[in-house]
Amino acid sequence: MPELPEVEVSRLGVSPHLTGNTITQVVVRERRMRWPIPEEVSNVEGQKVMAVKRRAKYLLIETATGTLVLHLGMSGKLRVIDANTPVVKHDHVDIVLNTGKCLRLNDPRRFGAVLFHAPDTQQTMFDNLGPEPLTDDFDDKRLFSLSRNRKGPVKNFIMDNAIVVGVGNIYANEALFLAGIDPRRAAGNISAARYKSLTATIKQVLAKAIEQGGTTLKDFAQTDGKPGYFAQHLNVYGRKGEPCEACGKAIESKTIGQRNTFFCTRCQR
DNA sequence: CGTATGCCCTGCCAGC
């Protein structure tokens, strides 16, 4: 379940292995991902990686002849390993480097994606995305004003990529708990003051998850490298029936917007 | 415009 922190930790982990090195080959074993992997991904062969960036949950591997765009979907995992490591089931793509290593994408459910963006071309893919949550572009005043004519639950609102990117189910639950807001409340009915604390808790849970991932994840080349954010303490997500650590009342769960939602009815109103 | 629903896909687990 890669959320933004996992993608950012992956970026931090793989970047030192890629940046400044040359992609010798892109091996595609399974083209059927969320979208078919285009032939053009081979355009980066022979190119030096200039930078590894991130936009929302997309990883961007930039070269002079174009950018590889990776999405991990639901079940995608990246590893940096020796290029001759035997493949296992669902190892769909290798980005082979001149160092003898390769970046290998394993994705059982194939909800992920590998795309190619040519340089200096208009890309519409990111046009409808909201601001990055950890930048100053995401602030409480904007969140509040966009919420005004929204009748749907605040949880759906903060998970809407046009509002702010990268807030998935886990961190939406956690941020709403820390802000003391009932996830079922209509987004348009919440005060500016409460959006101020919600903005802060969204930034807080995401930043903390990245920090924990970054400190736990020593070396992305480890084959057993468990992403560090699993160490993160969760207050409500997945804790149905367990006592709220703030007040002791049992955590409840309900489906909101087709997704499982966890909250404390005493602490969140 | 906002909102709701369906779809893509496989691993895992509960229940029989």
Next chain:
DNA sequence: TGCTGGCAGGGCATAC
């Protein structure tokens, strides 16, 4: 033991 059904879920397409 082996089958079945349900669930997990990001993001896009479609319909209202």
